[in-house]
Amino acid sequence: MTTQKTDTQVETPALVFPTGFVWGAATSAYQIEGAVTTDGRGRSIWDTFVAQPGHVVNGEHADVAIDHYNRYRDDVRLMADLGLSAYRFSLSWPRIQPLGSGEINQKGLDFYKNLVDELLSYGIDPWVTLYHWDLPQALEDAGGWPSRDTSKRFADYAAAVHGALGDRVKNWSTVNEPWCAAFLGYASGEHAPGRREPALAIHAAHHLNLAHGLAMEAMRAQRADSRIGGSVNLYAVTPATGSEADQDAARRIDGLQNRFFLDAIMHGRYPDDVLADLSHLTGPEFIQDGDLAAISAPLDMLLINYYSRFTVSGAPGGAQSAAAAPTDSGSPWVGSEHIGFVNGGRPVTSMGWEVDGTGLHEVLTRLAREYPAVPLYISENGAAYDDVLTEDGAVHDAERRDFIETHLRVCHQAIEGGVPLQGYFAWSLMDNFEWAWGYGKRFGLVYVDYSAQTRILKDSALWYAETIRHGGLRGPAE
Ligand code: IFM
Numbered sequence: 001m002t003t004q005k006t007d008t009q010v011e012t013p014a015l016v017f018p019t020g021f022v023w024g025a026a027t028s029a030y031q032i033e034g035a036v037t038t039d040g041r042g043r044s045i046w047d048t049f050v051a052q053p054g055h056v057v058n059g060e061h062a063d064v065a066i067d068h069y070n071r072y073r074d075d076v077r078l079m080a081d082l083g084l085s086a087y088r089f090s091l092s093w094p095r096i097q098p099l100g101s102g103e104i105n106q107k108g109l110d111f112y113k114n115l116v117d118e119l120l121s122y123g124i125d126p127w128v129t130l131y132h133w134d135l136p137q138a139l140e141d142a143g144g145w146p147s148r149d150t151s152k153r154f155a156d157y158a159a160a161v162h163g164a165l166g167d168r169v170k171n172w173s174t175v176n177e178p179w180c181a182a183f184l185g186y187a188s189g190e191h192a193p194g195r196r197e198p199a200l201a202i203h204a205a206h207h208l209n210l211a212h213g214l215a216m217e218a219m220r221a222q223r224a225d226s227r228i229g230g231s232v233n234l235y236a237v238t239p240a241t242g243s244e245a246d247q248d249a250a251r252r253i254d255g256l257q258n259r260f261f262l263d264a265i266m267h268g269r270y271p272d273d274v275l276a277d278l279s280h281l282t283g284p285e286f287i288q289d290g291d292l293a294a295i296s297a298p299l300d301m302l303l304i305n306y307y308s309r310f311t312v313s314g315a316p317g318g319a320q321s322a323a324a325a326p327t328d329s330g331s332p333w334v335g336s337e338h339i340g341f342v343n344g345g346r347p348v349t350s351m352g353w354e355v356d357g358t359g360l361h362e363v364l365t366r367l368a369r370e371y372p373a374v375p376l377y378i379s380e381n382g383a384a385y386d387d388v389l390t391e392d393g394a395v396h397d398a399e400r401r402d403f404i405e406t407h408l409r410v411c412h413q414a415i416e417g418g419v420p421l422q423g424y425f426a427w428s429l430m431d432n433f434e435w436a437w438g439y440g441k442r443f444g445l446v447y448v449d450y451s452a453q454t455r456i457l458k459d460s461a462l463w464y465a466e467t468i469r470h471g472g473l474r475g476p477a478e
Pocket of ligand 1 (some may be wrong): 028031305380427434443
């Protein structure tokens with residue numbers, strides 16, 4: 001598509017996205033809902049984790065978060081104002097099944113039914129994620145994700161909610177970012193439950209994959225018309241130099257971050273080189289017959305969370321991670337703890353993450369090449385910046401707007417090149433609780449005043465709304 005002006009000088013989009021392209025924004029339950037003891041919600045590992053000193057910057061927690069549990073109607077109206085065609089959110093497992101097994105808490109389920117109905121009343125398509133890290137504490141007490149039984153409990157929970165909501169929710173994601181849940185939760189301890197047991201983190205990663213597979217099986221047995229996928233956080237990975245050590249570092253980080261999940265889900269195998277990298281910590285006995293067949297059952301779509309590129313060095317004393325944890329923690333890079341993360345010289349967000357749209361292009365074209373024939377969606381993409389609410393009552397977040405625009409341009413380019421990308425969800429709809437970083441990192445299109453609980457559309461939100469209205473991006477990149 002080329003830039004066009006009609007004779008009346010009404011600008012039409014220069015980069016038009018295909019009809020039916022999904023324009024969305026995303027959140028997750030624990031980061032926004034609050035109401036952690038309301039209506040029978042059970043305790044999650046995050047409730048426990050945030051209550052322990054040293055885990056979250058400034059000792060912050062999400063007991064209230066942005067009070068979405070009580071304000072969801074207003075929040076849905078905001079989404080409608082923005083013109084979103086879809087909203088991706090997660091269900092809180094302990095709100096629905098307080099102990100992670102057994103009895104369902106009807107009031108918890110009703111909250112999501114009401115939310116879904118509210119979305120549908122505005123013509124916004126609900127995209128449900130079943131697990132975004134808030135494991136019921138009772139399941140952690142029974143072993144957590146390193147225990148195989150947790151995958152089975154997850155499949156039961158998935159069947160319960162899919163049975164209840166499957167008539168009105170068509171698009172489902174099983175597990176969000178299994179890498180984070182496994183390696184930040186059980187290796188570095190930066191996330192709940194805060195354990196530092198590298199070998200068990202590998203088992204956890206497998207059981208998160210297995211949970212995805214078993215949940216799909218259970219949901220498919222209930223109805224055939226649901227579209228189901230998993231959400232993985234993928235990175236472009238580059239060696240800092242052409243040296244053998246740096247190339248090996250890139251292979252290792254790509255293996256643990258990307259291929260461990262993609263190869264299992266898409267090809268039904270774990271990469272041999274990654275298993276070899278981990279063999280001093282664990283043998284493959286945690287993988288049982290039939291697991292990989294369940295994990296690799298055909299997907300209706302693959303959901304991709306993309307934020308940045310890793311440039312890595314295997315040289316001794318390499319560099320520090322630009323994305324270092326805010327609190328005292330170990331390394332999530334199990335078996336490859338020696339690897340350094342090098343600053344590649346690009347601008348960074350307030351998380352210290354390098355802004356690199358070309359990395360997204362690499363990720364998308366790689367998926368289309370190595371894991372073809374599955375529709376792709378960007379389920380998260382966005383940036384934290386130090387937003388300022390100015391005297392004019394606005395938030396002029398030009399950097400976030402540029403970030404999203406850059407990445408959308410890349411999406412368009414990938415589609416033109418034949419990548420089956422069918423939608424984009426900005427992370428996040430609203431500012432929220434950014435895990436171990438607390439409230440200091442704002443990712444929202446919508447600014448939240450945390451004490452008054454007011455919402456203000458940032459400039460990026462207004463721009464995104466306009467982009468959606470136009471079905472594409474106007475004008476060439478500046
Ligand atoms: O806020 C998180 C989200 O919960 C999962 N993906 C990355 C986001 C930014 O860190």
